[in-house]
Amino acid sequence: MEKTIDESLQGSTLSLDGTNGNTRKLYIESYGCQMNFSDSEIVASILSKEGFDTTQQLNEADLVLVNTCSIREKAELTVRKRLEKFNAIKKDRPHLKVGVLGCMAERLKHKFLEEEKIVDMVVGPDAYKDLPNLIQEIDEGRNAVNVILSKEETYGDVAPVRLNTNGITAFVSITRGCDNMCTFCVVPFTRGRERSRDPQSIIQEVNDLWEKGFKEITLLGQNVDSYLWYGGGLKKDFDKASEMERATAVNFSKLLEKVALAQPKMRIRFSTSNPQDMTLDVIHTMAKYENICNYIHLPVQSGSDRILKAMNRLHTRAEYFELIDNIKRIIPDCAISQDMIAGFPTETEEDHQDTLSLMEYVKYEYGFMFAYSERPGTLAERKLEDDVPDDIKKRRLTEIIDLQRQHSFERIQANLGKVQEVLIEGSSKRSDDHWMGRNSQNTVAVFPKEHYQVGDFVLVEMQDCTSATLLGKAVGYSKNQG
CATH class of the missing domain: 3.40.50.2300 (Response regulator)
Incomplete structure (x- = not known):
């Protein structure tokens, strides 16, 4: 998930x-x-x-x-x-x-x-x-x-063609597989164990994208924070690495820095993060380099320690709060989004209230929220009875979504009156006279086209908003333009 x-x-x-x-x-x-x-x-x-x-x-x-x-x-x-x-x-x-x-x-x-x-x-x-x-x-x-799963394959030697995109943003895969055996998730069984891609091939792909006119990349993995390159092989085998391999290993923080330095004018995002693996050095690296966007997708799945344990999430509510506190201390304007599951097996009303109170504490920018559905092949399917009635799941999910909408609106309103850098990705879906782009926090902004072009870095004064979109006016190019 x-x-x-x-x-x-x-x-x-x-x-x-x-x-x-x-x-x-x-x-x-x-x-x-x-x-x-x-x-x-x-x-x-x-x-x-x-x-x-x-x-x-x-x-x-x-x-x-x-x-x-x-x-x-x-x-x-x-x-x-x-x-x-x-x-x-x-x-x-x-x-x-x-x-x-x-x-x-x-x-x-x-x-x-x-x-x-x-x-x-x-x-x-x-x-x-x-x-x-x-x-x-x-x-x-x-x-x-x-359907054989590989211990080595990362496709690092395949130069991906690009989807029929805007030519401005692109995904760069850095890891494959997952070692986190969350009980609701089938990914470890369908994509195999975790292995990381050679950092040089990642840098080369990023450089090639810049040469082709791309202005923003998202480093992609099931769990990017656990990226670890020590010459190849599975992450779980790192304890068998030689002294030299350990000394020259590249973790996610180091990779993020390498990419930021390779293309200082290219925006860098990453997804997805796992609370148990996100370390302070990653947050400090984000704060150090302006071209790394101030946005983290940080799935939590539940606010209840009892449910987190049943999900085999290797973090507690308190540890998650500590991570959130550190992010907001080091990067005060960092946006955070979530994944949340309503109605996981054995979830009580008290567990659900724990989730709502966690959301109140964090006040996420937005989220991806689902009612639990049993997936074949998962540990939960084999070991836990799907015992929360559908009507209760739907009611709890509705409460989660309603609270998130409230927080999303509060968060987006906090941008009003500010001048923020926006990367123009294309025309607004609602008006050919307006551009659409995103700020560093991943919020969509819409503003009149004037003389600006797709791919421009523009400073936009945020004047109004809907529940999910900022509305503003361009006041000039940002320092990253040109």
Whole structure:
């Protein structure tokens, strides 16, 4: 669950400029978190070398791939419906092949391939480099599957193509897998153990993005704070590292500094953080470099120590408060967002009130809030009864959402009257006469276009707001412009 899921992006198709000589078309849809969208870019890069250009027109496709998510039941139901649709299209286009990528692949491979026969190919998140071989198999009329999890694969040597984006912001993956065995989460079983990418390949990718005109990057991982490079290998094996490997190891704080120094005018964000792994040196590094944005997504999931223990969250309520206090002391204007689960097994009304009181203490800028749904393959599914009635889950979730809306409005109003740097990402959805961008705290700001352009760093005086958007007027370029 340590992942932010942007509902507006669910089911997005990837479309890129064509490559000379490519004769086949790839249609790829992505669901779930930012990691999945980043993985789709890697897949498109690998397949472009195999003769595939991407398309957003399903009727042009020779190969359809769905990059899946197992975090929430809704995503699985959506993917299943899409696969049934694609399978129906094959009746009119028999050469069309359909494949499933990502987190659902390992768990549902037999169901999709053998029982329901709605796909030709199933590929796990560590097997994308095997795609050329798997496609050859399905071209020759055989089903193909590779869901083996790797201890080494980070795709650090694959230069991802970029989603059909604004050309201004991009994701850079720095870790794969997760070692945190939260009982509600399937990620450790679908993406394997934690391993980090070579820092030099990360810096190279960041530099390449700057050369291509990108102005902001988000360092991405299931848990970025546990990044640890000591020459390769799993994080859990660090205790076996040599003295030299230990001495030259790069943790997340050091990586963040390297990236900030490599491109001083590029904005840097990161996601997602885990409270148990976020250390003071990361917060101090954020404070030291102006180009690191003052925003942290810091999932807590519950305000109750008893529920946190049942979730196998390796932090307490008090430890979380201490971390929040340190962030606000070192970076007073840092924005913080949350993930919260309502109705986890055995949750009582007292536990729920603990969550609300935690929210009152932190007053998050915004959050990602869900009612608990049992996910197959998780420890909670195996060991805990889903015993909170649906109507109580929904009521508690509504109370959490209502409180968050109140806090979000309070937080956004605190920006009024201030002049803040905004990176222009594109036109406002509501008006072609206005630009849309975000400030350092990740809040969306809208202001009249005037003579400014996409990609400009502009100083904006914040004059008004809605519950989620700042409204202002540009007063000039920031010092990062040019």
